[in-house]
Amino acid sequence: MNKLTQFYGTAVGKKFVVAVTGIMMAGFLVMHMIGNLKAFAGATKLDAYALYLRDIGQDMFGHETVLWIARIGLVVAVVAHIFTIVLLVKQNHKARPVKYHVKKSFVSTFPARMMRVSGLLLLIFIIVHIAQFTFGEWLSTPFEEGKVYSNISHAFGSGWLPWFYVFMMFIVCIHLCHGLWSFFQTLGIDNPDRNKLLRGLAIVVSLVLFIGFSAVPVAFATGLIGVAK
């Protein structure tokens, strides 16, 4: 424990925490996207998948145990990620007390400069998203637990909500373009011999997540899939 607190006390240690919690969340997003795409297989398949998530490992650990471990793990990752970022941002602000009159950036990418903005937007999105589809708040139509397909069909069937989700998925994409590559750089895995590959991988995974996640709200909004109105 002593080792960990000493490690966390340094900027490099904090960067490791941000990187590792970040990659945990990115891993979750990949699973989430694959799960979402079951919407294209129809209502029965999607609702069955939602039930299956509760049943994972239940023969060994009991009903919903694995689900709750995953949930707690994710909440811890989100909180640790944000808390550590706040500490680092404070350190960085203190490190440049007097600003430059002429301020320019030369090689930093747009996603890199937007990390704090995109991160803040994502935090708001996570709250809205969980409130809507886990607790059923702020939806214009009745929310029925377990009826995943019909719930999202009603939510995304019309109005601006699906496009808000698409926009937020774009923000996820922007955040991950820099975040995924940063994981490799921070952990010292990146090197000039594989830099292009890892940079490319980060962009490809971000784009796949954007397209995969956006497909569902767009399909419901355009009437490609959904329950009959």
Add this chain to the structure above:
Amino acid sequence: MNFILSIWRQASPEAKGKMVKYKMSNVSEETSLLEMLDMLNEKLTLKDEEPVAFDSDCREGICGSCSLVVNGRAHGPGKLTTSCQVFMRSFTDGQTIHLEPYRSAALPVIKDLVVDRTSLDRIIQSGGYISAHSGPKPEPNSVPIGYDELEESMDAAACIGCGACAAACPNGSAMLFTAAKIGHLGLLPQGQPERSSRAKAMVQQMDDEGFGACTNYAECQDACPKGISIKFIGRMNKDFAKAMLCDELDPRGSMDAN
């Protein structure tokens, strides 16, 4: 060529500074930026005004003394160059040139464009050395070093400690500097005995000096006059994490047996 110079003037570390404008005319394009500042100072001295304080020593791009932020860029326009190697032909006639000191809590302004860079020295003092015996010179071939390691180590050792990385970093982080110093010794066999303690001590000292944290913008790599790669930052992180998490905190002493 004619220029308008906008220069940060600050009388002392505590004084409040401001940007002051000066006009320079008939400057030849072969004049270096620092030579033009010499010309300006001559003018100011003749007018009984305080000359602009700025750092320089070798004026051939190898000592790391000059430290200007020119139009928002550490060491001015062009890559792989120091402020002293910037010539007026890099600017356009009539251009306003903004000259500012490095901005970092750990590199405080002493006067005008001169900053105190002893924080970088203290980072080196904390671990940027090897313990070598002081006896007779060893047989050179008794310690074989592979060509690739040698070259990589030399790439890091090229750091002249100018501090441009911290000046260019939007977070005021000196990680490229520290990483270069840790990397250059850590790649060589002579640097192995202190590899762990060096990484721990220098990273800690860097934080204690008040430098910021890296967010992988790579602005430092672009500003570095010696083109040191941010791969060394990754290497430092790895060395540091390994040292912190894998080393025993207390390797000596007896243990409880009951």
